[in-house]
Amino acid sequence: MLTNVASKTPLYFPMGDQAIVIQFEHVISLETNKRVHTTAHLIETREIRGITQLIPAFNNLTVCYDPVLIGFGELITELKKLEEYDLEQVEIQSKTLHIPVVFGGRYGPDLEEIANHAKLTIEEVVALLQSKRYFTYMIGFIAGYPYCGDIDSRLSLPRRANPRVKVEKGTIQIVNNLTGIFTMTAPSGWHIVGWTPMEIFNPKSDPPSLLQAGDYIQYVPVSEEEVQQWDQDSQKAWDQKWNM
Structure with a gap:
């Protein structure tokens, strides 16, 4: 499960009207950053409608979207479904x-x-x-x-x-x-x-x-x-x- 220092779950914040920031623990660590990348990988594999770009950072992931294709609330609902996954069991390719x-x-x-x-x-x-x-x-x-x-x-x-x-x-x-x-x-x-x-x-x-x-x-x-x-x-x- 994704965690946050305060709430034990990721936090979701709007960034303007075309992006959502998924905030993980406020630390710079390999464990937290791998959660960021694993979440991005899951979003890509689920092919959620309306997402235009994913921007991973040290401890957060910015999800850019087209508000004509998917609304803020609907996208939050789709993103929260990812909390059901055990991220440590998700394999992603790297070089x-x-x-x-x-x-x-x-x-x-x-x-x-x-x-x-x-x-x-x-x-x-x-x-x-x-x-x-x-x-x-x-x-x-x-x-x-x-x-x-x-x-x-x-x-x-x-x-x-x-x-x-x-x-x-x-x-x-x-x-x-x-x-x-x-x-x-x-x-x-x-x-x-x-x-x-x-x-x-x-x-x-x-x-x-x-x-x-x-x-x-x-x-x-x-x-x-x-x-x-x-x-x-x-x-x-x-x-x-x-x-x-």
Whole structure:
């Protein structure tokens, strides 16, 4: 059963006249986020009339709908029927995308600070970052940007006091228990640990993003020489080895 901190059931809120927000526990956790994605999967499989888009976030799901095809009350009734399901028994498909990353140096200027904070060597920090898969909680902020977690708690740092005005596309960064990959150049207050030549978002592709909420990523260290020589053939060979 879906739960909420206060009511033990999800809460439903209108967002304008064409969307409903299903609010789960007010926490950022893998368990709660999987409830979000499982609920979205159930909504898709039930093919409820009038739903136009589903937008999963850390702990809520926005359900967009056409009010000409289905009213607010009727849609709430349909959504509440999903509370009868045991979400832990619902299986949804996901994939793991392996990301080539050059860590440290000019590609990861904050790696030494993170290592000092964690009382580890830079090599130990890199080993921790590459040691596990990270769940994609949601896509947002900028086009195709994946919010992934959870990183090792020893590496957790709050946002930088002074954000950088320009962070390059492909930058691998961390903050608190999260990690993400910049899909375009933009400002950021996160801590930079590395860079990838792999393009995970292309507006000309269909779909434009290689990652969807509910997928996993795993970082694979590569050398600076490899990323400097990276091209379409390199990417093709990488995908054949890691992402088939």
